[in-house]
Amino acid sequence: MAACRESPASSTADAAARAALPDARAWGALFAEPALQAGQAQLLNQLARPRRLSAGEMVFRQGEPASALVALVQGDAALGRLDAQAQFRTERHLRGPAWLDASAAWLGGRHAHDARALAAITVVEFDAEALGKAMEHTPALARQFVRVLAGEVRALTRHAQALMHLDAPARWAGWLLAHCQDVPDAPQRGLVQLALRKRDIASQLAITPETLSRLMRSFSAQGVIEVSGYTVHVLDRTRLAALAAG
Amino acid sequence: MAACRESPASSTADAAARAALPDARAWGALFAEPALQAGQAQLLNQLARPRRLSAGEMVFRQGEPASALVALVQGDAALGRLDAQAQFRTERHLRGPAWLDASAAWLGGRHAHDARALAAITVVEFDAEALGKAMEHTPALARQFVRVLAGEVRALTRHAQALMHLDAPARWAGWLLAHCQDVPDAPQRGLVQLALRKRDIASQLAITPETLSRLMRSFSAQGVIEVSGYTVHVLDRTRLAALAAG
DNA sequence: CGCAACATTGAGGGCCCTCAAGAGGTGTGG
DNA sequence: CCACACCTCTTGAGGGCCCTCAATGTTGCG
Numbered sequence: 001m002a003a004c005r006e007s008p009a010s011s012t013a014d015a016a017a018r019a020a021l022p023d024a025r026a027w028g029a030l031f032a033e034p035a036l037q038a039g040q041a042q043l044l045n046q047l048a049r050p051r052r053l054s055a056g057e058m059v060f061r062q063g064e065p066a067s068a069l070v071a072l073v074q075g076d077a078a079l080g081r082l083d084a085q086a087q088f089r090t091e092r093h094l095r096g097p098a099w100l101d102a103s104a105a106w107l108g109g110r111h112a113h114d115a116r117a118l119a120a121i122t123v124v125e126f127d128a129e130a131l132g133k134a135m136e137h138t139p140a141l142a143r144q145f146v147r148v149l150a151g152e153v154r155a156l157t158r159h160a161q162a163l164m165h166l167d168a169p170a171r172w173a174g175w176l177l178a179h180c181q182d183v184p185d186a187p188q189r190g191l192v193q194l195a196l197r198k199r200d201i202a203s204q205l206a207i208t209p210e211t212l213s214r215l216m217r218s219f220s221a222q223g224v225i226e227v228s229g230y231t232v233h234v235l236d237r238t239r240l241a242a243l244a245a246g
Numbered sequence: 247m248a249a250c251r252e253s254p255a256s257s258t259a260d261a262a263a264r265a266a267l268p269d270a271r272a273w274g275a276l277f278a279e280p281a282l283q284a285g286q287a288q289l290l291n292q293l294a295r296p297r298r299l300s301a302g303e304m305v306f307r308q309g310e311p312a313s314a315l316v317a318l319v320q321g322d323a324a325l326g327r328l329d330a331q332a333q334f335r336t337e338r339h340l341r342g343p344a345w346l347d348a349s350a351a352w353l354g355g356r357h358a359h360d361a362r363a364l365a366a367i368t369v370v371e372f373d374a375e376a377l378g379k380a381m382e383h384t385p386a387l388a389r390q391f392v393r394v395l396a397g398e399v400r401a402l403t404r405h406a407q408a409l410m411h412l413d414a415p416a417r418w419a420g421w422l423l424a425h426c427q428d429v430p431d432a433p434q435r436g437l438v439q440l441a442l443r444k445r446d447i448a449s450q451l452a453i454t455p456e457t458l459s460r461l462m463r464s465f466s467a468q469g470v471i472e473v474s475g476y477t478v479h480v481l482d483r484t485r486l487a488a489l490a491a492g
Numbered sequence: 493c494g495c496a497a498c499a500t501t502g503a504g505g506g507c508c509c510t511c512a513a514g515a516g517g518t519g520t521g522g
Numbered sequence: 523c524c525a526c527a528c529c530t531c532t533t534g535a536g537g538g539c540c541c542t543c544a545a546t547g548t549t550g551c552g
Contacts, residue, residue: 102396198530198531206409207509208510475549
């Protein structure tokens with residue numbers, strides 16, 4: 001960072017902007033499977049408008065007109081909603097690189113959530129109009145966005161189905177399985193390091209912190225997990241999976 | 247239909263297939279706002295594989311590999327899930343023209359729902375691979391699909407938010423408002439003709455038929471609606487909107 | 493009519509929320 | 523060092539919402 005100072009002072013702002021742009025790894029995470037070609041990444045870099053935000057700032061507000069797609073390049077952010085008491089209720093926690101809103105701008109619509117920086121983050125915005133024009137010359141880019149949106153549809157469909165058909169214990173079991181890391185030589189075991197406040201995890205599961213606390217106690221009593229602070233040891237993945245099935 | 251018989255017998259099958267394809271109005275409903283150009287519709291027609299199904303047949307099953315997008319051209323169908331007792335639980339009711347699954351095939355994934363024909367319907371399938379190739383020559387087509395998927399994301403987001411934050415009365419009030427037809431010279435009033443069994447409407451709202459019945463009674467008692475059979479008279483849209491807000 | 497499917501109504505109960513109090517941890521200031 | 527404020531998490535008590543189960547009413551059809 002501080003190493004490269006060759007450019008004249010007038011372009012240090014440009015250099016800072018470039019530094020805020022996603023690198024190859026970030027582009028790879030924003031788009032899936034058939035990776036973005038170098039040329040496509042370059043094209044996107046030209047359209048990208050970087051923004052830096054510090055912890056606690058709002059990236060956008062629910063209801064604001066959305067003329068640009070918004071991607072989180074690096075850092076942690078939350079999608080959710082400010083309630084009446086100006087308390088932020090997290091609905092989804094995102095760790096960059098990830099899309100904060102890849103859909104509203106295509107319809108000339110409005111953002112569906114409040115988005116809030118949980119730490120110092122960098123975000124890039126892509127004007128939907130400009131992106132649409134670019135897609136005309138670079139059809140592969142269009143397929144990338146189709147895939148991004150299709151992935152979002154899949155995730156949201158699963159989320160809605162979970163809310164409709166699964167009770168709180170099943171959702172919590174599913175969350176644990178999804179965040180479970182393998183333990184060497186112990187296929188039934190697993191490790192989950194909680195990176196969020198428990199109340200935020202509860203928020204994601206659409207339950208109250210009290211209920212989550214009781215669930216942890218209940219699962220522990222059943223011998224399925226062991227909790228100490230922000231570390232959860234999964235003792236029996238099979239039974240956890242059975243709980244997750246409802 | 248029976249009128250045009252000019253073509254030789256060998257091509258009557260082709261004629262039938264063409265008849266099953268979406269017309270301009272149907273294409274307009276499948277894609278939004280900036281309407282599909284004639285050339286694009288023609289291109290899609292070439293890729294479309296029509297299927298006819300009769301009432302009760304399954305269009306696709308949850309978990310089946312999805313290699314093609316599926317659109318409902320005409321008729322009624324339901325997205326939902328067959329439960330353990332082989333009972334179909336409707337999650338969403340669709341009236342053609344509409345997309346049954348516009349996302350799974352893009353990811354080489356699997357259908358997220360069971361889809362069931364509620365009447366005699368015609369469906370068209372588009373191979374995602376072929377569609378992707380077509381998009382390379384016709385970028386405008388790509389933008390259309392981006393818009394379709396963005397619309398789906400918006401609808402699903404709203405649905406998930408409703409399930410999380412709104413109770414049963416609010417969801418039912420919202421459903422009524424969404425399906426409410428205007429009554430001449432009476433801006434506060436409205437008319438809703440229930441086109442589905444009440445249990446299917448309840449299913450969409452993620453409540454039981456009993457609860458829906460009690461809600462109708464409760465709203466009637468409050469003087470907000472009047473119910474007789476499958477006809478609902480909305481008496482006070484303002485208060486209904488207040489109920490829908492939670 | 494008899495039957496089947498749907499809708500309604502009531503009784504009872506489970507799940508999860510709300511409210512309230514207490515425990516444990518951390519940073520600040522005296 | 524302790525006192526204090528503040529935050530999070532935990533634990534308990536109570537209650538509301540909505541589900542389940544069961545009985546009854548209604549409608550349509552053979």
